[in-house]
Amino acid sequence: MLLLGIDIGTSSIKVAIVDAASSKTLITVQYPDIETPINSIQPNWAEQDPEMWWEHVQQAILKAHASKKYNPLDIQSIGIAYQMHGLVLVDKHQKVLRDSIIWCDSRAVEIGNKAFKNIGEEKCLSHLLNAPGNFTASKLAWVKENEPAIFEKIDKLMLPGDFIAMKFTGSITTSIAALSEGIFWDFKNKAISKDILDYFGFNESIFPLVQDVFSTHGLLHSQSASALGLKEGTPITYKAGDQPNNALSLNVFEPGEVAATAGTSGVIYGVGDTLHYDKASRINQFAHVNYTGELNRLGMLLCINGTGIMNSWAKKWIGDIHDYTQMNMEASTIAIGSEGLQVLPFGNGAERIFNNKIIGAHFLNLNLNQHTASHMYRAIQEGIAFSFRYGLDIMRANGITPSIIRAGNANLFKSTLFTEAFVNALNVPVELYDVDGSVGAAKAGGIGAGIYASSKEAFHHFTPIQTIEPTVSKKYDELYQDWLQSLQKFI
Numbered sequence: 001m002l003l004l005g006i007d008i009g010t011s012s013i014k015v016a017i018v019d020a021a022s023s024k025t026l027i028t029v030q031y032p033d034i035e036t037p038i039n040s041i042q043p044n045w046a047e048q049d050p051e052m053w054w055e056h057v058q059q060a061i062l063k064a065h066a067s068k069k070y071n072p073l074d075i076q077s078i079g080i081a082y083q084m085h086g087l088v089l090v091d092k093h094q095k096v097l098r099d100s101i102i103w104c105d106s107r108a109v110e111i112g113n114k115a116f117k118n119i120g121e122e123k124c125l126s127h128l129l130n131a132p133g134n135f136t137a138s139k140l141a142w143v144k145e146n147e148p149a150i151f152e153k154i155d156k157l158m159l160p161g162d163f164i165a166m167k168f169t170g171s172i173t174t175s176i177a178a179l180s181e182g183i184f185w186d187f188k189n190k191a192i193s194k195d196i197l198d199y200f201g202f203n204e205s206i207f208p209l210v211q212d213v214f215s216t217h218g219l220l221h222s223q224s225a226s227a228l229g230l231k232e233g234t235p236i237t238y239k240a241g242d243q244p245n246n247a248l249s250l251n252v253f254e255p256g257e258v259a260a261t262a263g264t265s266g267v268i269y270g271v272g273d274t275l276h277y278d279k280a281s282r283i284n285q286f287a288h289v290n291y292t293g294e295l296n297r298l299g300m301l302l303c304i305n306g307t308g309i310m311n312s313w314a315k316k317w318i319g320d321i322h323d324y325t326q327m328n329m330e331a332s333t334i335a336i337g338s339e340g341l342q343v344l345p346f347g348n349g350a351e352r353i354f355n356n357k358i359i360g361a362h363f364l365n366l367n368l369n370q371h372t373a374s375h376m377y378r379a380i381q382e383g384i385a386f387s388f389r390y391g392l393d394i395m396r397a398n399g400i401t402p403s404i405i406r407a408g409n410a411n412l413f414k415s416t417l418f419t420e421a422f423v424n425a426l427n428v429p430v431e432l433y434d435v436d437g438s439v440g441a442a443k444a445g446g447i448g449a450g451i452y453a454s455s456k457e458a459f460h461h462f463t464p465i466q467t468i469e470p471t472v473s474k475k476y477d478e479l480y481q482d483w484l485q486s487l488q489k490f491i
Contacts, residue, residue: 005442079445082161136182169218237448249440266307319373343383
């Protein structure tokens with residue numbers, strides 16, 4: 001009995017096939033091999049074509065099939081993880097009305113700020129647990145204000161995972177978790193927010209059917225089944241945003257457990273059980289995958305837009321090395337602290353941790369007679385680690401004080417240099433696991449289909465491949481304080 005997991009990332013699609021009985025991953029693939037571009041029509045805008053996601057999902061599945069490591073007809077469920085906060089709009093024929101305004105797009109910041117003030121800051125925070133900010137509701141309001149002809153044609157709004165499930169099945173559903181990440185959910189009234197609907201002038205009819213995260217979100221129709229060599233009627237049994245899904249992939253379900261990821265953006269995600277909010281709204285609280293009306297399981301999410309994308313930028317444009325492994329080797333030849341070179345990696349739009357300010361990325365103290373590309377590679381990874389420390393200190397002030405952090409052995413955590421900088425800058429051990437979002441989505445699909453009786457059964461064989469302890473935290477703390485002093489000049 002096999003499980004198919006799909007992770008719709010910003011830079012690529014990942015697909016995994018997991019054997020339910022043994023919990024072994026038979027194969028994981030990525031498509032395309034190069035990073036998918038983000039369309040930036042204007043400064044601080046970010047869009048992608050949802051139909052491109054769908055094409056890449058299909059190609060990724062066919063690439064996995066080509067391995068011949070399993071029989072595609074043995075796949076019994078499909079789970080989907082997706083980049084959070086993206087706005088997808090379709091008409092009554094399920095035709096996409098415009099490119100998706102994705103998570104790192106900053107055009108709606110002022111719309112969200114104005115809503116926060118006019119609805120009432122305390123009311124927003126106590127009911128929505130967040131300011132409307134730059135989230136999906138504000139993005140939809142931007143479309144209403146700037147593209148009224150498109151807005152009038154909207155039949156349903158979706159998050160990216162809802163859209164891919166629709167392409168598989170023809171059915172359109174969503175969940176409380178998805179609505180909460182769009183800032184559409186009122187946690188006190190346990191309903192779609194009337195305050196948001198009334199303020200922005202949205203009709204509740206544009207929202208899909210709301211279901212549990214772990215439930216049947218449609219059955220694979222004949223057209224998709226035929227094109228992909230899958231069994232018609234295979235259910236989509238799980239959909240969740242990439243960060244809650246990353247936490248699930250790391251077996252983070254209960255209060256006090258904490259996960260981290262360092263891909264294009266950087267995230268620390270801790271689970272709690274109270275309706276808590278940061279008074280400055282620098283971090284966010286959404287419904288976790290196992291949230292229900294009766295069980296409070298909230299994910300406190302700290303997101304830093306400018307982390308891994310800075311490392312990716314360096315690979316493309318600095319020096320003549322365009323390979324992460326070689327970059328890491330070069331960076332490792334430089335002493336801790338990069339001989340005074342500092343990097344602020346915040347060049348990917350408005351940063352929530354700075355109250356939605358856009359401060360940009362910066363190299364500081366660059367000495368043209370001393371610093372080389374190798375210094376820059378190291379300073380970038382140290383700057384990213386310090387940005388995580390800055391964020392964790394905000395979370396600590398809000399009651400999240402991890403004794404250990406779980407992370408997948410992927411993206412920046414594949415760099416020994418970065419992982420050691422992260423552990424020492426935060427002064428918290430990290431457990432690394434050989435898992436990724438597509439594997440987690442596959443297992444979650446198994447939970448949703450009832451193939452696993454519980455999450456405990458799904459993660460029965462889950463053990464870390466490595467634990468990294470702080471060894472030079474005092475040195476990194478001194479460097480962090482200098483870095484923080486530099487940062488203060490920009491925020």
